[in-house]
Amino acid sequence: MIEIHNIEKSFDGNPVLKGISCTFETGKCNLLLGGSGTGKSVLLQCVVGLMQPDLGSITFDGTVFSNNKVQVRQEIRRKIGMLFQGSALFDSMTVAKNVEFPLEMLTPEMSREERRDRVEFCLKRVGLENAGDKMPSEISGGMKKRVGIARAIAPNCTYLFCDEPNSGLDPLTSLKIDELIQEITYEYNITTVIITHDMNSVIEIGDHIIFLYKGLKLWDGTKDEILNAQVPELKEFIFSSSLVRAAKRIDDETHSGVASL
Numbered sequence: 001m002i003e004i005h006n007i008e009k010s011f012d013g014n015p016v017l018k019g020i021s022c023t024f025e026t027g028k029c030n031l032l033l034g035g036s037g038t039g040k041s042v043l044l045q046c047v048v049g050l051m052q053p054d055l056g057s058i059t060f061d062g063t064v065f066s067n068n069k070v071q072v073r074q075e076i077r078r079k080i081g082m083l084f085q086g087s088a089l090f091d092s093m094t095v096a097k098n099v100e101f102p103l104e105m106l107t108p109e110m111s112r113e114e115r116r117d118r119v120e121f122c123l124k125r126v127g128l129e130n131a132g133d134k135m136p137s138e139i140s141g142g143m144k145k146r147v148g149i150a151r152a153i154a155p156n157c158t159y160l161f162c163d164e165p166n167s168g169l170d171p172l173t174s175l176k177i178d179e180l181i182q183e184i185t186y187e188y189n190i191t192t193v194i195i196t197h198d199m200n201s202v203i204e205i206g207d208h209i210i211f212l213y214k215g216l217k218l219w220d221g222t223k224d225e226i227l228n229a230q231v232p233e234l235k236e237f238i239f240s241s242s243l244v245r246a247a248k249r250i251d252d253e254t255h256s257g258v259a260s261l
């Protein structure tokens, strides 16, 4: 579990995170939800140590991360897998080499053969057992995301952070990527944090959703609770989704008997 306590962050005197406290639960898909510019990426960067918060603390399974010794921070960082928004694969390396890269960096004790086996296992796990020799330019956007996931889990991560894993994907591919992330989260009991503004993901995989608005946490709960949330800013966000509006319209019509006329 990752615990965030009263995180504040400003840029040039402009507050972006205004005292955020929340938890990311183990074995669950924790979604950071919110509109553009609400501070999701800044919060994620503070959590993974790419940015220093001005105030507050972050704890990974009981170990304080922020302001701790470099060695402790490095230990925690080694347990973090990242899936970047644009997949961020190395274009000059094959798919297999991309997945092997963090193993070379983080687990020098592994032999070349062990690394190869692990790469093979991870590529198989994400459904890309035959793509190891391909170059990133030869595969689709959805496959790139799968490679990104394989690379993130290769060093046996305990925490998986995904920055908008559905960006640039069609709805069906998005759904499959969401399902893959959820399966991996449950299978390895990892703490997964996903930045999203996609209501489809919320409804599909939102085990725990944290709604940010203008640097504040306004709500948290599950996918089963979100449609009944009584926070006006969240309601506005949810019902800006055409899909949710359409579903609500059908529901209203069904209950008023209009749909059967």
Ligand SMILES: Nc1ncnc2c1ncn2[C@@H]1O[C@H](COP(=O)(O)OP(=O)(O)OP(=O)(O)O)[C@@H](O)[C@H]1O
Binding pocket: 011, 016, 034, 035, 036, 037, 038, 039, 040, 041, 042, 043, 197
């Ligand atoms: N390094 C930085 N320097 C100055 N301002 C920054 C920096 N990083 C982020 N910001 C500002 O912080 C605010 C929140 O940005 P952030 O990227 O966290 O939003 P977001 O919720 O992730 O949005 P989106 O969904 O569009 O990616 C924005 O106003 C942004 O301009």
